[in-house]
Amino acid sequence: MEGLSPGDADLVPQVVGRKEMEADEGKDGRQQSQREAVRIRTLLHVLPRPKETCSFSPSTNVLHYEDRARDTQTDEIVALKKVRMDKEKDGVPISSLREITLLLRLRHPNIVELKEVVVGNHLESIFLVMGYCEQDLASLLENMPTPFSEAQVKCIVLQVLRGLQYLHQNFIIHRDLKVSNLLMTDKGCVKTADFGLARAYGIPVKPMTPKVVTLWYRAPELLLGTTTQTTSIDMWAMGCILAELLAHKPLLPGTSEIHQVDLIVQLLGTPSENIWPGFSRLPLVGQYSLRKQPYNNLKHKFPWLSEAGLRLLNFLFMYDPKKRATARDGLESSYFKEKPLPCEPELMPTFPHHRNKRAVPATSEAQGKRCKP
Secondary structure, eight states: OOOOOGGGGGOOOEEEEHHHHHHHHTSTTOOOOHHHHOEEOOOEEEOOOSSOOOOEETTTTEEEEEEEEEETTTOOEEEEEEEOOTTOSSSSOHHHHHHHHHHHHOOOTTBOOEEEEEEOSSTTOEEEEEEOOSEEHHHHHHHOSSOOOHHHHHHHHHHHHHHHHHHHHTTEEOOOOOGGGEEEOTTSOEEEOOOTTOEEOOSSOOOOOSOOSOGGGOOHHHHTTOOOOOTHHHHHHHHHHHHHHHHTSOSOOOSSHHHHHHHHHHHHOOOOTTTSTTGGGSTTGGGOOOOOOOOOOHHHHSTTSOHHHHHHHHHHTOSSTTTSOOHHHHHTOGGGGSSSOOOOGGGSOOOGGGTTOOOOOSSHHHHHHHTOO
């Protein structure tokens, strides 16, 4: 695993930021070269990290938040993501370019901020400089002594929904929502991160590969081979996240695509043309032998949850993507207006002893394992 070392603080990197890109666009439409566009400054003083916290996702070519650093001009703590270049012969990976392009367009309190792109002495050393968040929800769920209360769950979910509404209004699908891609600051602000699989979409919707979204959070239409992807796949994942926060464990922890489909059917019943028009024409339907299960078991899974909470879960878990809840529907749900009311982000508990505890060994094998659900 590669990362910056304290000795790298002496490098004089090139930093490509939002202001430079905007300046480029405003000069009679002419694009300046990278050398003309960048600022040159010593940006980073790398801070010590108590434990190795890097994980690698093959789909994004990015090593995740492996270092912290201090901006020597602003004194701000930032997070670093290193772009993986060891297998690239033709420049920066397209997935990383997509992530950079999208994040430079986005500014929202509940979306992780890309501050700039740092290039070291060689193009093999490219880092994304991100706003620093102290912890991710997956590590908290694994290590916190007491589970989140329902009021705290509502606070988290509302923030994720606000970020999703912003993305979807800007015609962007995240395509990899899961608890490990949700970060939280010490002030309780939740931010959606990791846009390596995100895509902008338009009308008409262009075909996209169904092999996206971590298995446990993957919508049934993706499992059944659709190439027509809309914001509804993010909303299914949102339902899985809400359920996981409420139950304190993953809702649908499948071990394979066949197992994942079976878990969904066990929970929600067998889909049909009546409830999901077009279901029988999905490309992979014939590859599955679906059990006959006529019942929706969400109420049995969450017997203590209010009717409003169950309605929201059912809305998020609609089989028909066209009928599934939108981010706006979620934000307007009566579930967030009933007691216990969502707590304020500033009142969310902090867990200084559980920061970055999802440590993995610094080996390629461990990195490969980590990206599995």
